[in-house]
Amino acid sequence: MFYWNPWLDLYAKQVKFFVRLMKQPEPYWSTPNEVSLEKDTLRLRYFPNKHKKLGKPILVLPPQAGHHSNITDYSSNQSLVNTFHKYGFDVYVAQWLSPNYKHKNFDISDYIRLTNDAVHNISSRTGHDSIHLVGQCQGGWQAAMYASLFPQKISSLVVAAAPINLEAERGPLNDFIDNLPMSFYESLVASGFGLLKGDHMLAGFKNMDPHKHYYKKYIDLWNLIWLEDENGLERFDRFTNWYELTQDLPGKFYLEVVEKIFKNNGMVNPGTIELNDKIEAKDKCVDLTKIDCPVILMAGEKDNITPPNQCLDMKNHISTPKKDIIEITTKGGHIGTLMGKSALKNHWTTVSKTLANIA
Structure with missing residues (x-):
């Protein structure tokens, strides 16, 4: 039985x-999309807004932290792309591709160059000479860096959960990085034959x-x-x-980020990060004081990857008038701030409404 x-x-x-x-x-x-540009480690995706449209489009730079760029369009009911769509924006997302070995010597300058290629592609398609730029986490310092080098191309800047001033509020990642010599990070890259796995x-x-x-x-x-x-x-x-x-990173790019941004706090120390002739900017030194457009800074109260003030302190290093700087603090952690349902419904909606009022 x-x-x-x-x-x-x-x-x-x-x-x-x-x-x-x-x-x-x-x-x-x-969300339905099409590839607008593909070059090296960049695949620029265009998410057309089929319902209503405002003037200037949005370019989102997702994190480059070993994960796929679809964090910006995570699910049908949990999508930053859809949040921006509700307020009339056409949206572009920089999908960062895992490099192969021919890209192992790509550096920060290469990624700023690719960002500039994306902006140029969007401007050519839309006829707008400036755009709204949104950077998430590692994409946040990249967006801030780009805006400082090409301020004339940026109508507004949104920086979310991004490490800008590493000394404004120390967190576990500070100690982890500071307590290990560069030789440790170099050994990680060597184990990946020039790539950070x-x-x-x-x-x-x-x-x-x-x-x-x-x-x-x-x-x-x-x-x-x-x-x-x-x-x-x-x-x-x-x-x-x-x-x-997971996705890999070019070894040279990774080592530059560790040394210049995390160990030397280069985003808030003008002259620390000087890019090379791969980019078209006249002045190749990163200097946040050159940013004077409207800026929105977003941080997570429970973020143990990027403690809130590392991002929010950026307001003290830019030339944007105080009245044009908005600070937003979510109740969530790092990932929750970038794509959590509560953050999308409340805080990213505030971002969308603000951008809609910027010419």
Whole structure:
């Protein structure tokens, strides 16, 4: 006689879901788009607004921290692209591609060059000589750097959860980077034969909170399986797909960022970061005082990757009038500030409304 065992049923469900998790993560976009430009490690994606349009488009620079750029369009109900669409904007997103070995010597200048190529492409398509520029996390210092070098091309600047002044408020990442010599980071690049492997960055982020990533994560998963929470499992699956889909970085670029931005705090020390002839700017020294456009600074109250003041202190290093600087602090952490439902509904909506009133 066969006796039904509920534990076997639960075990079967658990195995079934873990098989789903074991599949290779795949990149995806949630909103229809087209490729406007592809060059080197940049694929510029255009998300047309089919309903209503304002004048100047938005270019989003996502983080370059080992993850896929679709954080800007994470899901149909959790998308920065869709938030901007609701307020009439055409949106462009710089999808940063994983480099191959021919790109291993790409540096900061190359990424500013590619950003300039994206801006030029958008201007050519739209006829606008300036755009709204939005930078998230590592894309935030990149956006600020670009705006300081090409201020005439930027109508407004949004910097979210970005490390700008590393000494304004120290966090775990400060100590981690400061306590290790450059030779350590050079060895990481050497192990990737000139590339910084995305798996190394992912391990570093996980090790900043090992309890969360190596223990609590699986307790939460077990509870979702036990409760047969299909919606929760779908969210878990989606986030795991994004978080575990790692991308590499050119080794030279990575080492420059570590040394010039994180160790020498170069974003707020004019003269520390001087770019080369790969870019067209007359003055190739990064100097935030050259930024005078309207600026929105956004930080997460619980952000342990980029503590709030590292981003918000940028207001003290730019020439934008105080009345044209908006500071926003979310209740979330790092990722929640960039693409959490609450941040998108409340804080990024504020950003959208503000940009809509800027000529």
